[in-house]
Amino acid sequence: MAKQRITVCLPPVGPDGLKQAIGRAMAPFRYDREDVPHPDWVGEWDYWFVSGAGCLFDVRPGHEDDPRLVRHDDWTESAEDLPPSRCHGGPRGLLDLDTPRAAEARRAAGTWTAYHAFADRHPPALPFHHFEERARTLEPEHVREAAVAAFREQPLIQAIEADPALEERFTSDPALHLDEDQDTYVSRHVAAVLPTPALLTLDGRWVEGGGPDYQRTFNTYLDALPGDAMAVRVLYHS
Template identity: 85%
Template sequence: MGKQRITVCLPPVGPDGLKQAMEQAMAPFWYDREDRPHPDWVGEWSYWFVSGAGCLLDVLPGHEDDPRLVRYDDWAKPPVDLPPSRCHGGPRGVLDLDTPRAAEARRAAGTWTAYHAFADRHPPALPFRHFAERVRNLEPEDAREAAVAAFREQPLIQAIEADPVLEERFTSDPALHFDEDRETYVTRHVAAVLPTPALLTLEGRWVEAGGLDYERMFNAYLDGLPGDTMVIRVLYHS
């Protein structure tokens, strides 16, 4: 049990009717609903709040005053004042989904290029899993220690671990993290910008998954929504 976020998609609705529309969309997935579809049915949430903290949405420039934008946070106490360019939700047509994805594409491309330029100055490194496989016949504690020691003997890993800034940027297992071409690396990171762990579609489907296929579906679904569809970030307890 814990808290996580879902992106809820609703038919067009004004500010006065938003709360009721949210309740109707979320109601079928309440743990304690009385009209359970079948005896073994288990719900998705015990309580929820409108809240996009950590996954706020950008507002399309020129639409900052649209009254349909959702800028209140039911969870944060006291409420946080958002800049006009940010919101917890609003009509799909006034949300800027492209700018954050473009920014991530630039960042990811720069990181990939910087890593390979740095890595080319050292002998090629192997990912940690290579060393873990080599010592799998040892006792678990001994195997872990031996694998870590062998992994950290690599000159590239030593150079990255010597600089906390590089380690944060390139991760502790860069040979694994950057083991793909630039386009694939950038695409994977861009796909992860907008999705929340779950999505509630206009059709009333609760979709909860992970990985690149889910992230691609999430992006394509939001991109294909009518402009007046409400898209809201929600924090729920599962």
Template identity: 85%
Template sequence: MGKQRITVCLPPVGPDGLKQAIGRAMSPFWYDREDRPHPDWVGEWSHWFVSGAGCLFDVLPGHEDDPRLVRYDDWTDDGPGDLPPSRCHGGPRGILDLDAPRAAEARRAGDTWTAYRAFADRFPPALPFHHFAERARTPEPGEAAVAAFRAQPLIRAIEADPALEERFTSDPVLHFDEDRDAYVARRVAAVLPTPALLTPDGRWVEGGGPDYERMFNACLDALPGDAMVVRVLYHA
């Protein structure tokens, strides 16, 4: 049992009917629904809240005062004054700026990839940790595999600087093992998705990885401008 966030996609609805619309969309997945599809059916949630903390949407410039924007957070009791005008928990798809955070991440990821390559070129080529773990040929690689991995000059240099380790990760060869465009695209695709998505046709989709992220982004991009998109926190 724990809390998780889902992005809920809804037909056009005004502020007064938003919570009722979310409730209708979420109701087929309630743990305690009486008309269960089959005896072994298990629901997804016990209660939910409108909440976007940590995964806020950007507002398209010029639409900051639109009354349809969702700026309250049921989980933290934050009111509109706690959010800058440029951020929200949801609203009509057409006035949410989905491209701004993607563009910002593309710039950041591109800079990180370039910086890593420039730094790594100063050292002999390194190998990812799984290379040493596989050579150990045991379920638990053990201290020898860890020591061999960490003995590489590139890894030693990164581990010696906490700022570098935070930026490049503790297994950088694996993390950056793709060309710049592929790395940037992967990072950009992960900006908007929450762990679950409730699609406009009523499908509850959970997942991770590239396929889920592509589906999530494609779903939001294809929504009509007046469709509502809201971040929801649910207890599972």
């Protein structure tokens, strides 16, 4: 059992009716619903809160005072003092989805460029899984130890490990993803900015998953959501 977040999409609703609307949308997926549709029924949640901490939405500039924006967090014990530019949800037309994606595109492009400028000063490195696969054949009784040792012998990896700031920026296995072309690398990171692990659509579909396909589905759906429809971050216990 763990807590997870979902983005709940709703028809237009005012602040007074928001929790009731979320409750109706979430109800079909409750563990202990009374009208169990099948003997093997397993629900998705047993309690939930409005909460977008860690995945807040940006507010479209000029609409910071709109009362339809969701600014309360039911999960925190004390009231959260959100800046006017952030919220837990609201009408799709009031949410700025492009600014955080643009910021991530700039950050990812900068990381990719910096990594390749640094990596070009060393022999090319191979990702860890290459050494792990080789060790399964050469050192079947000590796969992990042999793979780690061989991986860390690479000059580029040694140079990155020698500087904690570089390891934090480029990760401990940079060749795994940073050897992609720049457009692919940037697009992959931009696609991951907005999605929560699950999405509840206007027509009542609970969609979840990971990886590029789910992220594309999430972004495409949110981009196409009507401007007056609500998108709200919800924390649920599964």
